[in-house]
Structures are given as C-alpha cells and as structure tokens.
Amino acid sequence: MTDLTEATPHQLLGLYDSPFVRRVAVTMNLYAIPFTHLSLSVFRHMDAMRPLNPLFKVPMLTLPSGEKLFESAYILDYLDELAGERDILPLTPRSxxxxxxxxxxxxxxxxxxxxxxxxxxxxxxxxxxxxxxxxxxxxxxxxxxxxxxxxxxxxxxxxxxxxxxxxxxxxxxxxxxxxxxxxxxxxxxxxxxxxxxxxxxxxxxxxxxxxxx
Ligand SMILES: N[C@@H](CCC(=O)N[C@@H](CS)C(=O)NCC(=O)O)C(=O)O
Missing domain, CATH: 1.20.1050.10 (Glutathione S-transferase Yfyf (Class Pi); Chain A, domain 2)
Structure with a gap:
C-alpha cells in the first residue's frame, strides 16, 4: 500500500488546460490524495520539461517511489486501486x-x-x-x-x-x-x-x- 503521508507526495505534471491532466487532478482531489502540481506547458516550457519528461506528453504522475506513470487512463486505474485499498468506492466500478x-x-x-x-x-x-x-x-x-x-x-x-x-x-x-x-x-x-x-x-x-x- 502506498503511504499517502510519505514526505514525498505524488507529483502531477501538466497544465490544467489539458482535460486529461485535469481529470486526473479532480480524481486525486476526490480521493483526498495529496499531490504537488508542476504547471509546465508541453509547448511553452519544453526546456524545463525535457529532463523530467522528454516525451512532452501530459499528464505524467510521479509516484512517491519516483516511478513515473503516463497516459491518463492508466493513471486513473492506479488511483482507483489506491482508493480501493482505502475502502473508497472507486469512480470506475471494478467489475x-x-x-x-x-x-x-x-x-x-x-x-x-x-x-x-x-x-x-x-x-x-x-x-x-x-x-x-x-x-x-x-x-x-x-x-x-x-x-x-x-x-x-x-x-x-x-x-x-x-x-x-x-x-x-x-x-x-x-x-x-x-x-x-x-x-x-x-x-x-x-x-x-x-x-x-x-x-x-x-x-x-x-x-x-x-x-x-
Ligand atoms: N491519451 C493521452 C492524451 C494526452 C494528451 O493528448 N495530452 C496533450 C495535452 S492535452 C499533450 O500532451 N499534447 C502534446 C503532444 O501530444 O505532443 C492521455 O489520456 O493521457
């Protein structure tokens, strides 16, 4: 189980004008998963983004362990798993x-x-x-x-x-x-x-x- 109180919280990369980033952020809010937000644009902030995410594709979620997740559907799947572990009804039913x-x-x-x-x-x-x-x-x-x-x-x-x-x-x-x-x-x-x-x-x-x- 991921310890949500760990010193390093999840970090979400990408602007909220991306609907894919925003659906992940809203979901984390609803699950009360703390995260820091890195507001970098895939177009305007390429130099700053390159060392973090040379794919220039957002959202990207960095887990407390340092593991990086891409593709909002897979990120949501991970978040649903965290919710399930905490007895929170997942926003996508499991079956x-x-x-x-x-x-x-x-x-x-x-x-x-x-x-x-x-x-x-x-x-x-x-x-x-x-x-x-x-x-x-x-x-x-x-x-x-x-x-x-x-x-x-x-x-x-x-x-x-x-x-x-x-x-x-x-x-x-x-x-x-x-x-x-x-x-x-x-x-x-x-x-x-x-x-x-x-x-x-x-x-x-x-x-x-x-x-x-
Ligand atoms: N299927 C992807 C789509 C993500 C996506 O298209 N993000 C846009 C921002 S809205 C992006 O990164 N665009 C830059 C690019 O595709 O080069 C997901 O759901 O994560």
Missing part, C-alpha cells in the same frame, strides 16, 4: 455491467475531447497549412460524441445515479471546449451536459483545479 457502462461513456467523452484537442492543434498550424475540411470532420466527430452523451444523460449523472469517472471525464472535456474553443460549444445543443458541467465545475474538487490556473 460488472456498471464498469462497462462507465467505460463506454468515457469512450464517448474521450472521442469528444480528443477531437476538440485536435481542432485546437489544427488552429495552431500556420494559416496556409490549415485544412478546413479536416477541421470540419473533427468538429462533426466531436459534436456526434457530445450528442450521444447528451442522449444518454437521463438524470443527475451519466451512470448509476452517482458520480463516476464518466462524469468527470465528460466535464473535463467540456471545460476544455468552453475555455479554449468557446465558439465550438453551442450550449443550447447540449442542455443536460451543460447542467452537469455547471454543477460539477462548482464542486470543490473541480474548483481546486481551475482550467485558467
């Missing part, structure tokens, strides 16, 4: 139909989020290298994924009437779109998702990790 449902909602949320991030990367290219048709395809895929989530959101939460990783991942993605690509978020098309995002963004776990840190 059964609810696990599958949460994973499938997350799959939709990840498509929406990855396509939104790709739209932003396309916008970063020099104007003459931007491909409007490609951006249009990305936008269509992002909207399709948000529409499928909207259709599936019947009550207060996406799965099982309780907060799960599906909600956190979805709201982290929406947060990115609303902050970085506000013109790509027609809230009136997704009223249920907008309500979920407003509610979760107002919670302590999200407010502690502001996207505009």
């Amino acid at each position: 059964g139909p609810e696990r599958r449902q949460v994973q499938q909602m997350m799959a939709l949320a990840i498509v929406a989020t990855e396509k939104a991030v790709a739209i932003e990367y396309e916008r970063k290219r020099p104007g003459e290298l931007q491909w409007a048709d490609w951006t249009g395809r990305l936008r269509g895929q992002m909207r399709q994924a948000f529409t499928m989530l909207e259709e599936r959101l019947a009550g207060d939460f996406l799965v099982g009437g309780r907060l799960t990783q599906a909600d956190i991942t979805t709201v982290a993605g929406i947060g990115f779109v609303r902050y970085v690509l506000p013109h790509e978020w027609p809230a009136s098309d997704y009223p249920a998702l907008a309500r979920l995002a407003d509610r979760l963004e107002a919670s302590a776990a999200f407010k502690a990790v502001p996207i505009d840190e």
Whole structure:
C-alpha cells in the first residue's frame, strides 16, 4: 500500500488546460490524495520539461517511489486501486455491467475531447497549412460524441445515479471546449451536459483545479 503521508507526495505534471491532466487532478482531489502540481506547458516550457519528461506528453504522475506513470487512463486505474485499498468506492466500478457502462461513456467523452484537442492543434498550424475540411470532420466527430452523451444523460449523472469517472471525464472535456474553443460549444445543443458541467465545475474538487490556473 502506498503511504499517502510519505514526505514525498505524488507529483502531477501538466497544465490544467489539458482535460486529461485535469481529470486526473479532480480524481486525486476526490480521493483526498495529496499531490504537488508542476504547471509546465508541453509547448511553452519544453526546456524545463525535457529532463523530467522528454516525451512532452501530459499528464505524467510521479509516484512517491519516483516511478513515473503516463497516459491518463492508466493513471486513473492506479488511483482507483489506491482508493480501493482505502475502502473508497472507486469512480470506475471494478467489475460488472456498471464498469462497462462507465467505460463506454468515457469512450464517448474521450472521442469528444480528443477531437476538440485536435481542432485546437489544427488552429495552431500556420494559416496556409490549415485544412478546413479536416477541421470540419473533427468538429462533426466531436459534436456526434457530445450528442450521444447528451442522449444518454437521463438524470443527475451519466451512470448509476452517482458520480463516476464518466462524469468527470465528460466535464473535463467540456471545460476544455468552453475555455479554449468557446465558439465550438453551442450550449443550447447540449442542455443536460451543460447542467452537469455547471454543477460539477462548482464542486470543490473541480474548483481546486481551475482550467485558467
Ligand atoms: N491519451 C493521452 C492524451 C494526452 C494528451 O493528448 N495530452 C496533450 C495535452 S492535452 C499533450 O500532451 N499534447 C502534446 C503532444 O501530444 O505532443 C492521455 O489520456 O493521457
């Protein structure tokens, strides 16, 4: 079992404007796992990041032992294990139909989020290298994924009437779109998702990790 009171806490690398970093940070807050945060950009702080993470891919979580974890899904899996050891209900159920449902909602949320991030990367290219048709395809895929989530959101939460990783991942993605690509978020098309995002963004776990840190 990892001793969460150890002198060296977990360290999370990456800005909170990354929805992948933010979903990890929110999860650590909900599990009350202390961590330090290294706010380095994969683009603007490459010299500082190189010795820590020459992959220039975030999030990266450094464990108290010094071991480094990459890929937010695997990091969340590790955090769920810590939660389980402490008798905290994991945000992704360990087994059964609810696990599958949460994973499938997350799959939709990840498509929406990855396509939104790709739209932003396309916008970063020099104007003459931007491909409007490609951006249009990305936008269509992002909207399709948000529409499928909207259709599936019947009550207060996406799965099982309780907060799960599906909600956190979805709201982290929406947060990115609303902050970085506000013109790509027609809230009136997704009223249920907008309500979920407003509610979760107002919670302590999200407010502690502001996207505009
Ligand atoms: N599948 C990865 C995606 C992470 C990701 O795309 N992070 C972005 C920031 S939002 C990044 O590191 N971009 C730099 C790059 O891909 O070169 C995860 O979930 O951890």
